[in-house]
Each structure stands twice: as C-alpha cells, then as structure tokens.
Amino acid sequence: MFKFLQFTLTRAVLSLFTLLTVSLIVFSLMEMVPGNCAERYLAFKNTQGSQISIDDIQAEERRLGLDKPFLQRWTGWVANVFVRGDFGDSCILRLDINQLLSDKFWISLGICLAALVVAYAIAIPVGIYSATTRSAVANNSLRLVSYLGLALPNFLLALIIMLISTVLFGDSLTGLFSAQYRDAPWSFDKLLDFLSRAWLPIFILGWSATAFALQTVRALMLDEVGKLYVTAASARGISGSRLLWRYPARHAMGPVINSLGFDLNRIFNELPVVALILTLTEAGALLIESLARSNDQQLAGAIIFLLTASIVAVNFVTDILLALMDPRIRKGLIGS
Amino acid sequence: MSLLNRKSTSEKSRKLKEAYFTASQGQLIRARFRQNRAAMVAAVALTIMVLMGFFAPFLSPYAPNISGRDKSYENGPPQIPKFWDENGFSARPFLYTLERERSIQTNFRWVTTENRDKRRYVEFFVRGWKYSYIDIEWNLPGTLFDVDFQALTTDLHLFGVDEGGIHLFGTDASGKDIYSRTLHAINTSLAVGTLGVLISFVLALFIGGVAGYFGGWIDSVLQMITDAIRTVPPIPLFMALAAFMPDAWSAETRFFFIASILGLIGWPTLARRIRTHLLTERSQEYVLAAELCGASSGHVIRRHLLPSFTSYIIVDLMITFPYVVRSETALSFIGLGLTDPVNSLGSLMQSVSKADVILNYQWYFIPVLFFIAFVLAFVFVGDGLRDAADPYSHSKR
Numbered sequence: 001m002f003k004f005l006q007f008t009l010t011r012a013v014l015s016l017f018t019l020l021t022v023s024l025i026v027f028s029l030m031e032m033v034p035g036n037c038a039e040r041y042l043a044f045k046n047t048q049g050s051q052i053s054i055d056d057i058q059a060e061e062r063r064l065g066l067d068k069p070f071l072q073r074w075t076g077w078v079a080n081v082f083v084r085g086d087f088g089d090s091c092i093l094r095l096d097i098n099q100l101l102s103d104k105f106w107i108s109l110g111i112c113l114a115a116l117v118v119a120y121a122i123a124i125p126v127g128i129y130s131a132t133t134r135s136a137v138a139n140n141s142l143r144l145v146s147y148l149g150l151a152l153p154n155f156l157l158a159l160i161i162m163l164i165s166t167v168l169f170g171d172s173l174t175g176l177f178s179a180q181y182r183d184a185p186w187s188f189d190k191l192l193d194f195l196s197r198a199w200l201p202i203f204i205l206g207w208s209a210t211a212f213a214l215q216t217v218r219a220l221m222l223d224e225v226g227k228l229y230v231t232a233a234s235a236r237g238i239s240g241s242r243l244l245w246r247y248p249a250r251h252a253m254g255p256v257i258n259s260l261g262f263d264l265n266r267i268f269n270e271l272p273v274v275a276l277i278l279t280l281t282e283a284g285a286l287l288i289e290s291l292a293r294s295n296d297q298q299l300a301g302a303i304i305f306l307l308t309a310s311i312v313a314v315n316f317v318t319d320i321l322l323a324l325m326d327p328r329i330r331k332g333l334i335g336s
Numbered sequence: 337m338s339l340l341n342r343k344s345t346s347e348k349s350r351k352l353k354e355a356y357f358t359a360s361q362g363q364l365i366r367a368r369f370r371q372n373r374a375a376m377v378a379a380v381a382l383t384i385m386v387l388m389g390f391f392a393p394f395l396s397p398y399a400p401n402i403s404g405r406d407k408s409y410e411n412g413p414p415q416i417p418k419f420w421d422e423n424g425f426s427a428r429p430f431l432y433t434l435e436r437e438r439s440i441q442t443n444f445r446w447v448t449t450e451n452r453d454k455r456r457y458v459e460f461f462v463r464g465w466k467y468s469y470i471d472i473e474w475n476l477p478g479t480l481f482d483v484d485f486q487a488l489t490t491d492l493h494l495f496g497v498d499e500g501g502i503h504l505f506g507t508d509a510s511g512k513d514i515y516s517r518t519l520h521a522i523n524t525s526l527a528v529g530t531l532g533v534l535i536s537f538v539l540a541l542f543i544g545g546v547a548g549y550f551g552g553w554i555d556s557v558l559q560m561i562t563d564a565i566r567t568v569p570p571i572p573l574f575m576a577l578a579a580f581m582p583d584a585w586s587a588e589t590r591f592f593f594i595a596s597i598l599g600l601i602g603w604p605t606l607a608r609r610i611r612t613h614l615l616t617e618r619s620q621e622y623v624l625a626a627e628l629c630g631a632s633s634g635h636v637i638r639r640h641l642l643p644s645f646t647s648y649i650i651v652d653l654m655i656t657f658p659y660v661v662r663s664e665t666a667l668s669f670i671g672l673g674l675t676d677p678v679n680s681l682g683s684l685m686q687s688v689s690k691a692d693v694i695l696n697y698q699w700y701f702i703p704v705l706f707f708i709a710f711v712l713a714f715v716f717v718g719d720g721l722r723d724a725a726d727p728y729s730h731s732k733r
Contacts (some may be wrong), residue, residue, distance in 0.1 A: 021564035268569035
C-alpha cells in the first residue's frame, strides 16, 4: 500500500514537471508575439481617439510588470496559475480570464470527454467483433469507415451534416443553446436543451477519434486472440463472447487505457475548427477569436495551458488506473 | 507422367524458394507490396495526383490567380466537353458558345444563354499564359536571401479553347478557374507536406538519435521534453504560432513559415520511435563489434544503426505525410494558414463553408473530393508499405 502511494506521488510529481515545461513553452510563445500587452492596449485606445505617447506605454508596462526580466515574469505567472488558479487579465478585453473562461472551458471539456466516451463505446465492441469475425464484407466495410475517419476531416463532416439538415429540416443545428436559454442560469431545462444540441459536436469530434480507436482495438485484439492462453481457455470449454471478454479483451484493454490521453489530445485538436463551423460559444471558439482576430496572447496561453493540463490529468489518472488494473504492472512497481 | 509433373513443380518451388531466400530486403518489400491490391490501386492514384500536381501549369488552361480570371463567367458551373448532341457527332470534343446579353428585354441584367448551334472546339497543345518550370522567387525577410530565378519558361498547355473559356470544374466568385486552382493546390499541399515532413524528420533523427544512442541522463532529459511537447495539442499550438505571422508577409514567406511550423511541432512522435529502436539496436553484437574495432560513435550511427531501420523511417514518413497535409488544411481553413493568392487545398475549402456556396454553387466542393482522395491514397499506401516492410506481417495472419 505504501509502495502504491509512493508510485502515485512520483507520477504526480512527474505530471507537475510536465505541466511546468508546458507552461514555459506556452509562456515563451506568448512572449514571442510581436508587441506586448501594454502597446496593444494603448494602440486600441489610440483608435478610440485618445492620444498616447511613449511615456504612456512605459507607464503601462510598469503597471503590468512587463519591465521585469522574463524569468521573473514566468515564475510570477506560474505561481499565480498553480497556487491560486489565476490566469490574470485578458490583454485586449480587459476582463478577468477566469471569469471569461470558467463556464466555457468546462463545457468544452465536457463535450470532448463525451466524444471520447462515445468513441470508445463504439470502438471497443465493434473492434472486438471485427478482430474475431471472418466475414469479409464486415471487415472491409469497417476498414473503409475507419480510413474515411482519417481522411474526412471533422470540419468537412460537420459541413456535410449542416448542409443536409439545412436542406431537409431548415435548422442548421448550430450553437450550443437555443435562444431562450442562452443567458439563463443553469437549470434542468437548460441542461436538457444543451444536451439536445450538444450531440452534434460530440458526434463530429468523436468521428475521427472513433476511427483511430477502432484501429487500435482491432490491432490489439488480433494480437491477443491468437495467443496460447486463449486457446487454453477455449480448450477448457469457454466460448463465445464470454471467452472474448474474459481473456483477450482484458489484456488488450491495457494499451487502450494507456492511449486515452493521446486520444483526448486528438479531440482537442479538432475542437477549434469544429467550433468555428458550428458557431459554438466555448473555449475552442474563444481560442480562435483570441488568436486569429484580436491577437490576445494572455487568453490564448491560458486556453492552451488548460487544454494541456487536462490531458496531463487524464494521463495521470490512466497511469494509476493501469497500475490498479493490471497485476503485472502493479507487481513491477511495488513488488521490486 | 505425374511423376514428371511433380518433379517440375518441385523444381519450380525450389527456384521460388531460392529466389525468396536470396532476395534483398528491398525486393521482398516490393513483392509484398505488390500483393496488396488496395495499396497498389492507391499507389497508382497517388502517382497520378502527384504528377497532376507537378505538371499543374501545363495541365491547367488558366493561371490559378487573379490574372487568369474569366470576368464573363463568375460563379459559373462546370463546363464538360461533349462529343455529341442532337446536331451530330464530333470526334473532337466541343463546348457551346455562351452569349451574354444586357438589354431592355432582360430587364437590364446580365443574362447568359447557351447557343447550341455554335460549337467551340477544344484544342490541344495550345499557347496560353506563361509559366516557368523552375521558378524560384524567395522574398524572405531581409535582402540577403532574396532569389529571383526563372528557367524553362514556356506557354504551352495541354488544352484550351479559342474564344471564351473552358472551365472543367466551374469558376469561383471572382471567375478563377477551379480546375486550375485545384491542380496548383495539390502542388502546394505536396510542397508543404514535403517541407514539413523533412524538417520534422531531421529534428527527429537528431534528437531521437542522440537520446537513443547515448541513453542515460541525456535520454531522460530529452524524453521529458519530448513528452511535454507531445502532450500539447498540436493544432491549438499551430494556431498560436501561426498568429505570429504579420499580415505584411508575402505569400511565399507565409508558405515557408507554415511549413516550418508544421515540421517544428511534428517531430516528437518520430523522435520517440527512433529512440526506442536505437535503444534496442544499440546493445546488439554488431554494434559492439564495430565499437571494438575502434569506430567512432558518428560512424556507428551512420554506417550501422541508420541502415538498420531505413525502411521503418520511410514508412513512418509516408504515414506522417497526410497528417501534415491535414494540419495545413485545417489551419488554412480557419484562415490562419495560407491565404488566397496561394492555392492550397485548405484555402480552397475556406469558401466551401459559406451557406451561399453550400446551397447554390456545389462545384466548389470538387477540391474537397480531391483532398479526400489524396489523403486516402496516402493512408492506404502508407499502410501497405508498413505491412510490406514488416517481415512478420505474413506469419501474423
């Protein structure tokens, strides 16, 4: 038990270290964008009609602490983020980033996690079936679907679905809330409304993730099915789905759990593009907004950091889960 | 009789066996690849598309930019050459003449009518807009690296018509020929992919090679950094990097920048694979033998370790390629990558998302089909190559 705690702790420290490295990358990126926050803000003020000078910019820089050296600012940022969970103010919007992001980020994360769950809920049974079936038709059509999942980008799928629904139903299925609930506080009705609209982004985000997961599950199962312990089990008289689920599937699940973090990574990839097409109002759309339009480094950095942090968190959880599930790994860690 | 027959078949199989055991690795891979029908079809399709991209200027009747636009045929539907109609058969494909009219009869709006009696014949090997096969024009920041070099300039094109236009895939809102643009877009996507894959390959080879060969603390530190980079979702990171591009940059500079970004972020997966391979290969006897003979580490890496997994690297590059193209497309699609004067598959798709286009001008979707075919072909060929390069793929089945 103590050993297990030790393992958990080491993993946690390693995850923290990864997060630190990521924060350094993100922060340097934000720094490298030409022009700093003060200049940008005052340039914005300039367009509103007030005259500004170099002195004004320097005063603003001092106020924001931009005159301090890079490392000091990074440590300040990291300390704020890690200790207080505070990302500071957005550069352009002059709003507290936490306030701006909180709801939207959780919605995004929820949609992505739901997409991940849907992907595996489809991929695991179908993958196991396709690994064990001998029917060529089923195999080939599954292969085609999974290749299409790779080749047909999610945004094209979204476009096609939108086209069909606009022509057939006259509803473009965009947005996450219908008009009457958009600004309402969270309630049961709003949740239902949200769910009735969220299935489309979840499906689209899950599309290529499903294709990937299907290939992984199928390959892993193919490797396991031929092994001797499966033959031994079937010699003992276990057959059908009972055999599959109890023997090869359990072994194949290890690497699948291991890859969950990277699948989430892949889903996050599609998030901004899908958000743009479906005109969702969540973190992905905010990321595009902050990068493409207003060049708001502070906000963009916060979003990228949060996305990465959730991947690191998932990786941490899956590592622990693996150790709990797989006696071989547990023994390797704790026994020695 | 049957004895003789058996003898000759055994002779044959012996020869086959001999050929199998004396074949080089490359020959074996090629033979295995040829047996994979889907991969062969994909390889043919891919070759055709690559050739189309490479000879894009020759194959396209109009310049893919604003200079090649057809002012009298904006948002025009595809024109498919015909061989026959009610007026008779013609060995040479033809189009009808379009007549535009604006008068009091048409309520002072431009109205285009098709005159089916006036045929316009498609001509082959015609002279058209000028292009150069070697056209290097870099306008990078600073004047030191500016290159402006053209050679093999010609104006020969595969086909065209005398008057009016021939637009196989229709035209877009400003009258640019979508067929010509698609061909040039394939060219651009190939170039971006090649450059991106090359950059990430060199980085991966270096970083993965150092980590795998030296091991120890160097390996641990490099692995930590690689893992950290791998956890960041690439497209948001691309977006953050692409947002650096000042609007003032020329199309070529943007192209270069985007390709480098794609390369700079794509290396970790490949680097990890190279490292793992090197770690296992490093402890083999032949490496020890070379080291005992006094070979330097550079020599061991170059002459002994790299050749041991060239085929894996080639396969990996083939598999990475479509992802680079996809990333570029996604970036250009949201307007952060290549923009209008450069024709890439992504920038062509940008216009597809407008409701107006979806409902009225469906031929804008033709480049999308090319994109899907392109990526599919690459994935199939990559998979086929992977199976072919894996000596155990047959015993697995």
